[in-house]
Every structure is written in C-alpha cells, then in structure tokens.
Amino acid sequence: MVESRTLKRPTLTPESYKLVWVASLPRTGSMWTFNVVRAVLSAHGLNPVPEHTPKLEEDNRRQADKIVQAAVAQERGVIKTHEAIPDDLLSHSCFVVTHRDPRDSLMSYMRFQDCTFEAALEVFSTFHGIEEYFLRLPADRTAHVRYDMMVNSPAKVVGSLADFLGLPVAAETAQAIADQFSKSKIRGIISDAEQQATTEENTVNLSGGSRRARDVRTGFQTSHVSDYRDGDWRHILSPAQQAELNARLTPFLKLLGYAY
Numbered sequence: 001m002v003e004s005r006t007l008k009r010p011t012l013t014p015e016s017y018k019l020v021w022v023a024s025l026p027r028t029g030s031m032w033t034f035n036v037v038r039a040v041l042s043a044h045g046l047n048p049v050p051e052h053t054p055k056l057e058e059d060n061r062r063q064a065d066k067i068v069q070a071a072v073a074q075e076r077g078v079i080k081t082h083e084a085i086p087d088d089l090l091s092h093s094c095f096v097v098t099h100r101d102p103r104d105s106l107m108s109y110m111r112f113q114d115c116t117f118e119a120a121l122e123v124f125s126t127f128h129g130i131e132e133y134f135l136r137l138p139a140d141r142t143a144h145v146r147y148d149m150m151v152n153s154p155a156k157v158v159g160s161l162a163d164f165l166g167l168p169v170a171a172e173t174a175q176a177i178a179d180q181f182s183k184s185k186i187r188g189i190i191s192d193a194e195q196q197a198t199t200e201e202n203t204v205n206l207s208g209g210s211r212r213a214r215d216v217r218t219g220f221q222t223s224h225v226s227d228y229r230d231g232d233w234r235h236i237l238s239p240a241q242q243a244e245l246n247a248r249l250t251p252f253l254k255l256l257g258y259a260y
Contacts, residue, residue: 011163011164011166012094012141012164012165012166013166014044014046014076014165014166014167016094016141016166017076017092017093017094017141018067018068018071018075018076018077018092018093019064019067019068019076019077019078019079019089019092019093019094020037020041020076020077020078020079020093020094020095020096020165021079021080021081021085021093021094021095021096022034022037022078022079022080022081022096022098023081023082023085023095023096023097023134023137024080024081024082024097024098024099024134025082025100025102025105025127025130025131025134026082026105026109026112027100027104027105027106027108027109027112028098028099028100028105028147029098029100029145029147029150030080030082030098031080031218031219031220031224032150032181032186033096033098033145033150033157033161034053034078034080034219035181035218035219035220036157036158036161036177036178036181037078037096037161037165038078039158039177039180039181040158040161040162040165040167040169040177041076041078041165041167043162043167043169043173043177044167044169045074046074046075046076046167047072047074047075047076048075048076048077048078049063049067049075049076049077049078050063050067050077051217052216052217053080053216053217053218053219054079055204055214057081057082057083060079060081060083061086063077063079064077064079064086064089065089068089068092080219082130083130084130084133085137090138093141094141094142094143094164094165095134095137095138095141095142095143096142096143096145096161096164097134097135097137097142097143097144097145098144098145098146098147098150099144099145099146099147099256100146100147100148100230101147101230101253101256101258102124102127102249102252102253102256102258103233103245103246103249103253103258104147104228104230104231104232104233105124106120106121106124106233106245106249107120107228107232107233107236107237108226108228109123109124111223111226111228112223112224117237117241121244121245121248124248124249124252125248125249127252128251128252128255131252131255131256132255135255143160143161143164145157145160145161147230148230151230154178154181154182155171155174155175155177155178156174157178158174158175158177158178159171159174162174183225186220186224186225187225189215189218189220190213190215190220190221190222190224190225192215193213193214193215193220193221193222194213194222196213202214202215202216204221233245246260
C-alpha cells in the first residue's frame with residue numbers, strides 16, 4: 001500500500017522548485033491538499049500563484065509557463081491536476097500525489113458529478129495508467145499522501161508537507177492551517193460561494209443541466225464536502241455492484257495495495 005510512502009519523504013529547499021503540482025486522481029483530497037500547500041507557502045512569506053485557481057485543465061500549462069518564465073523570487077506556482085505533467089516542466093517542479101481507495105473515490109465521484117454507478121465505473125476503469133504515471137514521478141521530488149491521513153491526522157499531514165517543501169512550521173501553525181480547512185470551514189467557504197454564483201468563473205455547469213458554485217480562490221465547489229465515510233460503498237452498493245466494482249478495478253486496487 002502507499003502507506004509506506006506517506007511519511008518517508010525527501011526534504012527540498014524552496015529554491016529548488018518554482019512549481020508545486022498537486023497531482024492526483026479525482027476525489028482523493030487534492031483540493032484540500034492544494035489549499036494546505038498554498039497556506040504553508042504563505043506562512044513563510046511566499047506568494048502562491050495564480051491567485052485564482054484555474055477552472056480548466058487546459059489552463060494549467062499556460063499558468064505554469066507564465067510562472068516559470070516570470071521567475072519572481074517570492075512566487076511559487078501551486079497547480080492541481082489530474083493529468084500528466086509536461087516533461088519540460090518537471091525540472092522546475094516538485095509534486096504532491098494524493099491517494100485514496102479507488103472504490104471510495106468512485107463513490108465520492110458519483111455524488112460530486114451526479115452520475116450513475118455505471119458511468120462512474122467506466123471513468124475509473126481508465127485511471128490505472130495515470131495512477132501508474134503519478135507513482136513514477138521523481139522520488140526525490142515527490143510526496144505521497146493518503147486520504148485517510150488527511151481525515152484522521154490533518155495537522156500531521158500539514159507539518160509533513162511543510163517539511164517536504166523545506167518550509168517547516170511550528171505545531172500550532174500546522175494545527176491552525178488544518179483548522180482553516182476543516183469540513184466546517186470548507187462548508188462556510190462553499191456557502192459564501194453559492195451566494196455569489198453568478199458568473200462563468202464562479203460556477204461549473206454539469207452535463208445534466210445542473211451547476212455547482214465555485215470559490216475562485218480556493219477552488220472548493222458545491223458538494224466538495226459530504227457525509228460519506230470511506231468504506232460506505234460496502235453498504236450502499238448491491239452485492240452485484242460490489243463484485244463488479246472489485247473485478248473492474250482489480251489492477252488499480254493491486255497497484256495501490258488495497259484488498260480486493
């Protein structure tokens with residue numbers, strides 16, 4: 001399991017990277033991690049950019065090129081992606097990869113995208129290759145973080161990520177950052193965003209005709225927080241669906257070391 005990777009991380013210096021990529025599959029805690037990385041940078045007087053989170057994956061390359069070319073001493077790019085990172089940007093970058101049992105990610109994805117089990121399973125059945133790619137990112141510049149650690153020990157994860165970035169923080173600062181992005185605080189951010197969801201930038205249109213509000217600074221959206229608990233797929237899905245889920249995701253589960 002990726003557990004062995006969770007706290008055994010290299011330590012960088014902030015001079016050794018211009019970009020921090022939060023690289024992951026959907027619904028693995030990447031938005032929380034993205035905001036924690038930004039908060040750690042800010043705690044050390046560095047400016048995380050861009051100020052507003054890109055709405056589309058295709059905007060990431062443009063933003064990354066702009067940050068690298070500008071080479072502003074006090075700026076560090078923080079970019080969240082679910083796709084491979086351009087080869088020519090790897091040397092400018094470090095990486096934080098988030099992991100979660102793909103069965104739980106799939107259930108969360110169903111709710112977030114308001115889609116059927118069958119549609120979500122088709123999407124997740126294609127994710128084995130990109131997860132392999134994330135696991136092959138340069139080990140000396142990559143931190144791997146498990147979702148259950150974010151849930152159970154958020155301040156510990158904050159401190160560990162700060163150490164990885166070469167920007168250690170005191171325990172009370174780590175706790176303050178964890179509290180800043182607690183579920184209740186994120187719900188508040190989303191609630192505020194829903195009161196202002198009037199433009200294309202702060203809304204996301206879904207295929208079924210519905211839409212989500214989006215906070216442009218943090219990227220948090222309607223339905224980012226739910227009452228789902230990991231493992232609930234065993235109680236929500238029928239026995240036949242559980243069997244299909246495990247069968248279709250066997251390579252994925254095996255790659256990450258989860259029982260199937």
